Structures are given as C-alpha cells and as structure tokens.
C-alpha cells in the first residue's frame with residue numbers, strides 16, 4: 001500500500017542543513033496498523049508527511065497503491081489525498097474561521113457529495129469522537145483534547161483507505177485516549193483501513209500490529 | 222460546486238466582520254465617489270438638451286483688441302581688417318517685449334453680421350445677446366426676467382424642448398415682430414400656469430407688449446448660452462444697440478459644425494478673419510483676435526483665466542485628475558493590501574485544504590468567490606450610496622440648477638474595474654499560495 005524506498009529528507013536554512021530522514025526504507029501493506037516511536041525531533045512527523053504526500057522527499061521514491069508519486073501539485077495527487085488519505089496533524093490545524101462541523105466536512109467539500117449528505121456524515125463522525133454537542137462551536141472555543149477529536153473526525157469522515165495519525169492521543173487523558181484507540185482499531189478491523197500512527201505511548205503502540213522505531217532520522221527497528 | 226464556494230465565502234466573510242466591513246467600505250466608497258465624479262463630469266461637460274450637439278459647437282464669446290509692443294535691437298560687430306581699417310557688421314532685430322495693450326468684450330450685432338456669416342463647414346449658427354434684464358409687469362407685480370435677444374438660428378443650434386407653441390422664425394426676426402419664447406418657470410411666475418392658453422397671451426415687458434409664441438422647458442444645466450428666462454427676436458433690441466457700428470456690443474456667436482471634426486476648420490476661419498482684419502485707422506489698437514473654443518475649452522479658459530486653451534485644459538484637468546487619482550488610490554490600495562495580507566494570513570488554511578484534497582483550482586475558485594461576493598455586496602451598498610447622494614444633491618440644489626443623473630452603464634463599468642482590482646490583488650498571491658508545499662506551510 002505504502003512504499004518508501006531510500007527516502008532522505010533534509011531541511012535547509014540559511015545557516016544549517018538538518019537531515020530529518022536518512023535512507024529510510026519502509027513498506028506498509030494494506031490493512032496494517034503500524035505505530036512509529038522515537039525521541040522528539042527524530043523525524044517522525046517528517047516521515048508521516050512524506051507518506052501523506054504533503055511533503056516531498058529530497059531523495060528516494062514514494063509509491064502509494066503501486067504508483068510512484070512525482071507531481072505533488074497535480075490534481076491526481078489532490079484526488080488521491082482526498083479519497084485515500086486521512087491526516088491527523090500533531091497540532092490539529094483546524095480552520096478557525098469555520099465551525100466544528102464545517103471543519104469536519106472539509107474533505108467531503110472536494111467530492112461529489114450533496115450538502116445534506118455532507119452534514120449527515122460530518123455529524124456522524126463527530127458522534128464517533130463524542131463531540132456532536134460541539135458541532136456549531138468554533139475551534140477557538142474548544143480545549144486541546146476537543147480539537148484533537150475534531151481533527152480525528154475530519155480524518156475519518158471520508159472513509160479513507162489510509163489514516164496517518166500524528167500523536168492522535170497526545171493531548172487526551174487515558175480514558176479518552178483509549179476511546180480514540182478503539183475507534184482507530186475498529187476502523188482497521190471492520191473496514192480494513194491502513195493506519196500509521198506516531199505515538200509516545202508504549203501502551204498504545206502495543207495495541208498495533210507492528211512498531212517501527214526511529215532515531216536521528218534512521219530506522220532502528 | 223458553485224453553491225459550495227458561495228456558502229463557504231459567506232461563512233468566512235461572516236466570521237471576519239472587521240475585514241469584511243473594511244473591504245465593503247472600500248468598495249462601496251470607491252464606487253460612490255466614482256459615480257459622483259462621473260455624474261458631475263457628465264452634468265458639466267456632457268451633451269444635454271438643449272445643447273445636445275455640444276461636440277459640434279464652437280463658441281466665440283468675445284473679441285479682443287490688442288497692440289503688442291516691440292523692442293528693436295541693433296547689434297553692431299566691429300572687425301579690424303589686416304590693413305588696420307575697421308569694418309562694421311550690423312544686425313537689427315524686432316521682437317515682442319511681452320507688454321501689450323488690450324481690451325476685450327462681446328461684440329456688436331453689426332460686427333457679427335458683417336464678418337461671421339459666411340464660414341464653411343457650418344451647419345447652423347446664431348448671434349445672440351444674454352446680457353439684458355427686463356422687468357415685466359402684471360397687475361402691478363414685478364417679475365425680473367433674464368432676457369436673451371436671438372436670431373432664428375438660435376433655435377437650430379440649440380434644441381430646446383417646446384412644451385407649448387413654437388420658436389419664432391426668420392420672418393419674425395426680419396419684421397421685428399414683438400414675439401417671445403419663455404421658459405416654463407417664467408410662464409409660471411408671470412402667468413401662474415404652464416398651459417397652451419399661455420401661448421398667444423401678451424406680456425408687458427418694460428414699456429412694450431410681446432406675444433408669447435412658445436414655452437420651453439428651462440434647461441437644468443449650467444451653460445451661460447441657454448440660461449434665459451425669455452427669448453426675443455434680436456431685431457426688437459434697443460435700436461441703438463442693433464445698428465451700432467462699434468465692434469463691441471452685447472452679442473456673441475455660436476457655430477454648429479457639420480461634424481465634430483469640422484470644429485477645427487471653423488476656428489481656423491475665425492482666426493483667419495482676425496489675422497486679415499483691417500483695423501479702422503482711428504482705432505487705438507492694431508490687431509484683433511477671438512479665441513474661439515469648444516465648450517470644454519471655454520470652460521477651462523475662464524476657470525483658470527488662461528487664454529491658451531490647450532494650456533488651460535492641462536492646468537485645470539491635471540490637478541483634478543491627480544486629486545481624483547489620489548482619492549481613489551487610497552481605498553483601492555487599501556483593498557489590494559487587505560486582499561494580499563488576507564491571503565497570506567490564510568496560508569495554513571490553504572495548506573490544510575490541500576492536505577484534504579483541494580487542488581490549486583479549488584483554492585483559486587474559493588478566493589474568486591469570496592472576492593465576487595464581497596464586490597457584489599459592496600457594489601449594492603455603493604449603488605445605494607451613490608443614488609442617495611445624487612438624490613440629496615439634486616433635492617437640495619447643491620450644484621445650483623445642475624441636476625446629477627445616475628448612469629447604470631458607468632456603474633457596471635466601475636464595478637467591473639473594482640472586481641478586476643480585487644481579483645488581481647487576491648488571485649496572484651492565492652495562486653502562489655496554492656502552489657506552495659503543504660508541509661512547509663503547516664509548520
């Protein structure tokens with residue numbers, strides 16, 4: 001499903017060049033629930049971004065569903081992101097000008113879905129993360145954990161084949177964290193959704209199929 | 222899809238009341254000013270009845286007599302020849318020294334009659350006087366009337382709207398018939414009504430009686446050539462004035478060219494007349510000139526007191542244009558600035574949308590729609606403002622008798638200009654943003 005071959009990523013600023021990823025090889029078969037762990041700054045988010053086609057590797061080859069990705073601005077890639085990928089950002093990235101339910105509808109906005117159906121699916125997704133009572137709030141009126149759950153609802157609303165989750169339980173108490181894990185596990189089991197999750201929590205990682213550890217931009221296991 | 226963009230735009234604009242307010246203010250204010258200025262420009266310089274053929278008219282309001290003074294300079298070069306003899310080379314030059322005696326004013330009927338009847342490329346022309354006031358009496362009540370003495374050509378050059386009756390014709394002028402054309406306002410003031418019954422009634426003007434032959438609509442424009450309350454045949458003016466052989470008198474001439482392009486030819490013929498004019502020997506002056514001009518030229522010349530009309534137009538219109546430009550540039554620049562910063566401010570929103578499947582086109586459409594919605598609402602407000610201000614100006618006679626009108630065509634034209642400004646200012650940054658890397662934008 002996801003194939004990374006010899007991926008390197010470096011960030012260049014005026015003064016220094018940071019190697020965020022070095023010669024990374026990773027393949028995630030369809031239907032797998034994979035977790036990624038590693039110390040802060042080791043390149044976990046960078047790796048997830050590259051898998052989610054929102055960052056280009058400096059070197060190496062990315063293939064999704066058997067097709068190599070080349071043009072990151074094309075409408076084909078946009079379509080792929082829309083239909084196949086659901087992203088949960090580490091810092092949520094909700095749109096503050098839009099209400100919670102409008103935020104959750106976002107991925108459906110770029111599909112042929114009627115407004116009514118969009119609203120229904122969004123409310124359903126909010127229900128799953130236990131936030132239907134906040135549908136008409138705005139992101140600035142939510143707590144960190146609530147924002148995180150909105151971000152999760154947005155990622156699952158379009159039933160993508162792949163969910164990329166950057167510390168989806170990082171801001172939640174253990175009870176809420178378990179619930180989110182349940183949701184993800186169920187998506188994985190019932191719909192066969194491929195899930196790649198970055199986490200700092202060994203307990204969460206244990207619930208997944210496989211664990212990949214990173215250190216300084218390299219795979220250590 | 223369009224509905225999506227539209228509702229999205231409305232949502233975002235509602236969430237940013239301050240930005241929305243400033244943008245709407247900029248758009249509607251700019252529109253209103255543009256509408257007001259063009260409406261005033263049209264009222265002042267546009268063709269309106271009874272001066273519908275404004276672009277064919279050449280005005281000759283006065284004659285100027287002048288004598289230029291010259292300095293004569295002798296230059297003598299002295300050269301010493303080989304044999305020691307001196308040789309002289311002398312040069313005499315005569316140049317105007319800038320000082321001059323002159324006097325100007327409107328002309329006598331006799332002068333116009335004698336010299337200005339046979340120009341080419343003239344469709345029609347008129348000699349008339351706008352300088353008299355006559356007190357009319359009715360039942361001991363006095364009504365003061367601004368009186369024009371005109372020939373029959375006056376009614377051809379100017380296309381007054383006759384409410385009742387007809388203009389006086391060449392026969393009336395030739396025979397000195399005591400007939401009058403009056404405006405509706407004069408009719409109301411004197412007869413108390415504007416009706417067909419007024420035609421044929423007599424008016425007591427000074428010591429004479431005139432029969433009304435026509436009632437015209439009073440022109441609501443600020444043009445000195447058509448601002449009379451009452452128009453009488455030129456032959457009924459004080460006989461001394463009619464027959465005076467002086468150059469000066471109360472008359473001026475207006476020529477209607479056969480086409481706008483022929484006005485230049487008429488001006489040249491008038492200038493030719495001046496250049497070849499033989500001054501009576503007893504005159505205090507050596508030359509004459511007329512300074513014929515179009516309506517705009519005469520207006521500019523008299524406003525900035527400059528006889529060179531090309532210069533006058535520049536002196537008048539460049540400052541006006543610069544002021545107008547500055548006045549409009551401020552809200553427009555503000556709009557552009559707002560638009561650009563707004564796009565950059567929404568960098569992460571754009572990146573998030575792309576991460577969830579929006580392509581560059583979706584992003585562009587979204588910004589286009591936001592702009593369209595803003596311009597549309599701003600346009601509506603601007604429309605309302607412009608209509609209100611114009612109504613207010615007209616209702617309170619803020620521009621004297623001049624009436625402003627609302628041009629739908631101009632309105633849509635300006636709306637389009639503002640839309641283009643908005644699109645260019647918002648689209649270019651939006652386009653660039655839509656192509657930036659999502660990952661970097663979301664740091």
Ligand SMILES: Nc1ncnc2c1ncn2[C@@H]1O[C@H](COP(=O)(O)OP(=O)(O)OP(=O)(O)O)[C@@H](O)[C@H]1O
Nearest residue numbers: 011012018020039040041042043044045046047664
């Ligand atoms: N845009 C950037 N410019 C320069 N350096 C960057 C940029 N983005 C990331 N880096 C660097 O790349 C390295 C990897 O960053 P990344 O965000 O992938 O770490 P992470 O493993 O997700 O850390 P955390 O657990 O704290 O989220 C870091 O050293 C970071 O400083």
Ligand SMILES: [Mg+2]
Nearest residue numbers: 044045046090
């Ligand atoms: Mg990270």
